[in-house]
Amino acid sequence: MRDEDEFVAFAQGARDRLRRTAYLLCGDWDRAADHVQDALIRVYVAWPRLTRAGREYAYARKALVSVVLDHARRRSSSELPVEADVQRPDGVDVAELVSARETLLQVMAGLPPRQRACVVLRYFDDLSVADTARALGCSEGTVKSQTARALDRLRSMFEDSSLGELTLGGARTW
Amino acid sequence: MVNEVRTLLHEAASTPPADDIDLAAVLAGGRRQVRRRRARAAGGLAVAVVGAVALGTLVGQGTDGRDTPAASVVPRPEGPVVRLSDAGQAREGTDYELLSSSTNEDLDAANGQYYDGVTDDGKILFRDGPHGPENSVRYALVDPATGAEDWLPPLPDGRQVFATDLGADRLVLLTFRNDRGTGLRAWVFDRTARTWSSMEWAGLPPKADLFQAEVAPNGRLYVGVPATVGGPPPGGWPTGPDGEADDAAATGDTYDLWSVSLTDRADARDEHLRVGAVAFTDDAMVWSAVSGGVNDRIHVRDLATGAEHDFDPRSGKRCNLLGFGALGDRIVLSQYCGTYDDGRDDRVQVLTTDGDLVTTIQGDGIDGWVTGGLVRVTSYERGRSGTFVYEPDSGRFTRVSDANSSYGLGGPVPDGYLLWDTPVGTASSPQEPIPGATQWLARWRP
Known part of the structure; x- marks a missing residue:
């Protein structure tokens, strides 16, 4: 009862971006692929009304967040990432950068799933507070408070290490 | 050194391994979910968004207009036909006695409470949860007459469970065997010893489908293992008058039937029978x-x-079988039979076990299933939505409610009981579910 060609085209275009978001949400590439598949099944079911509304990707991202949070609720443990990408610009201390990235992901792995999702949606997907709230199905106030707690935790971990200061980058503020 | 969160996040996700997302599996899973959605709700198994929202997913965006079916009028089924407009209004005190009700204002919340069914001795299986990071659930047996709650020991499983067989001696709840939502595990509660035991069967194929499980009169659990999966015809599904690809007249799926003991983990048998769907009466297995x-x-x-x-x-030649049940000497088939210029052709067909046509309830957006010795019909038709009851013995057809909640709630009930739900609250947008629901439990008067 649906236009599968359009759905497949959408899924092929969205899968990579969704998988990266899923990886940052869960810390494991294999599980990220599973989560994206589950989310895309939800998108398939809802596809007719989504194509009308023209908000396919936002729905897919919301479905993905829901899948990941559902899974996190079922698990008592979370995984520590991460595999390193050693390709760095010239003149940069590769070891230091890899260490900073690993530290960030390890601290994120210890965050409550919704706090982690706030960080990923706000600073990887670059969603506004309002859009993050819609993706998580909560209030904007909750997004702000959860994000602030997560960032406090991340920042304190960096301050306590030899890695230096942690900032947001870009135009947004704490 | 200054580290930027955005930069670090993008770098961390910049070199993914090879993409092993299986779009074929996504399509297969999506198709199965669409086809099964209403059948799942019919089993009363899942707390899942159905109703207006779900039906909304069955109609929608058009495609390229190829192969539009020539027929434009919903055809008449063989044999006697009943329509929703033929239903009388069921009245409390006359047609049924209301025993209990429970309202949940927000079914999306993590602290939900629900009726999950009724035991053979008339106790409500009342679920509280899931709660907390462990997704823990606790159950009580509630006396609908007094409201007295008998809380059971905690269920040691954080996965979603589905009430399947609620006896006077034992309760059987099914869940998936793994986090990927496949395989089968049963939790059996011994009401005398007041203990839960987990049942898994090493001899049962790991792909056994939880939603193809039925408890037989002999107490064994019969379960389907996927055998063949239907797919679209070459060139894809034709486009219906509503502009949506129409998968009526689908090939369908089959399962290899297995049975397992609910008391012996070593007892798993291949029944050497390929089936579509299975149901039991007191003295017959039908498939x-x-x-x-x-x-x-x-x-x-x-x-x-x-x-x-x-x-x-x-x-009908275009009828996809979506729901299957049996009671007494009646077999009930819930079907989607195509979309025409004047609407959807949905049918709830009632037959005898000898194959005689008893009646077909036909409507635009209905489904039906066997529960409590009755055929419960749910209509999602605009202006005529609600719960209806067909009595197989008398042929009486009545309307119980004029609205449906957005969720598939409830579970198995013994003969003579009816469990239905109505919406509570307002959806945040037309595409979102209505957040709350009231469940109603009644004793049906023949």
Whole structure:
């Protein structure tokens, strides 16, 4: 009862971006692929009304967040990432950068799933507070408070290490 | 050194391994979910968004207009036909006695409370949860007359469980065997010893489908293991008058039937039978050849003698079998039979176990299933939505409610009981579910 060609085209275009978001949400590439598949099944079911509304990707991202949070609720443990990408610009201390990235992901792995999702949606997907709230199905106030707690935790971990200061980058503020 | 969160996040996700997302599996899973959605709700198994929202997903965006079916009028089924407009209004005190109700204002919340069914001795299985990071659930047996709650020991499983068989001696809840939502595990509560025991069967194929499980009168659990999966015809599904690809007249799916003991983990048997869907009466096992597609054969096996017969149910040529049930000497088929210029052709077909056509309830956006010795019909038709009851013995057809909640709630109930739900609250947008629901439990008066 649906236009599968359009759905497949959408899924092929969205899968990579969704998988990266899923990886940052869960810390494991294999599980990220599973989560994206589950989310895309939800998108398939809802596809007719989504194509009308023209908000396919936002729905897919919301479905993905829901899948990941559902899974996190079922698990008592979370995984520590991460595999390193050693390709760095010239003149940069590769070891230091890899260490900073690993530290960030390890601290994120210890965050409550919704706090982690706030960080990923706000600073990887670059969603506004309002859009993050819609993706998580909560209030904007909750997004702000959860994000602030997560960032406090991340920042304190960096301050306590030899890695230096942690900032947001870009135009947004704490 | 200054580290930027954005930069670090993008770098961390910049070099993914090879993409092993299986789009074929996504399509297969999506198709199965669409086809099964209403059948799942019919089993009362899942707390899942259905109703207006779910039906909304069955109609929608057009495609390229190829192969538009020539027929434009919903065809009339063979045999007697009943329509929603024929239903009388059921009245409390006359048609049923209201025993209890429970309202949940927000079914999306993590602290939900629900009726998950009624035991054979009339106690409500009341679920509280899931709660907390462990997704823990606790159950009580509630006396609907007094409201007295008997809380059971905690269920040691954080996965979603589905009430399947609620006896006076034991409760059987099913869940998935793993986090990927496949396989089968049963939790059995011994009401005398007041203990939960987990049942898994090493001999049962790991792909056993939880949603193809039925408890037989002999106490064994019969479960389907996917065998063949239907797919679209070459060139894709034709486009219906509503502009949506129309998968009526689908090939459908089949399963290899297995049975397991609910007391012996070593007892898993291949029944060497390929089926579509299976149901039991007190003295017979009935099965279709196909589910989720066109089914032209119903089989009946006498459980006492093993004698079998089969017949053509004379369902429409485009009818996909979505729900299957049996009670007494009646077999009930819930079907989607295509979309026409004047609406959807949905049917709830009632047959005898000899293949005689008793009646077909036909409507635009309805489904039906066997529960409590009755056929419960749910209509999602605009202006005529609600719960209806068809009595197989008398043929009486009545309307119980004029709205449906957005969720599939409830579970198994013994004969003579009816459990239904109505919406509470307002959806945040037309595409979102209505957040709350009230469940109603009644004793049906024949």
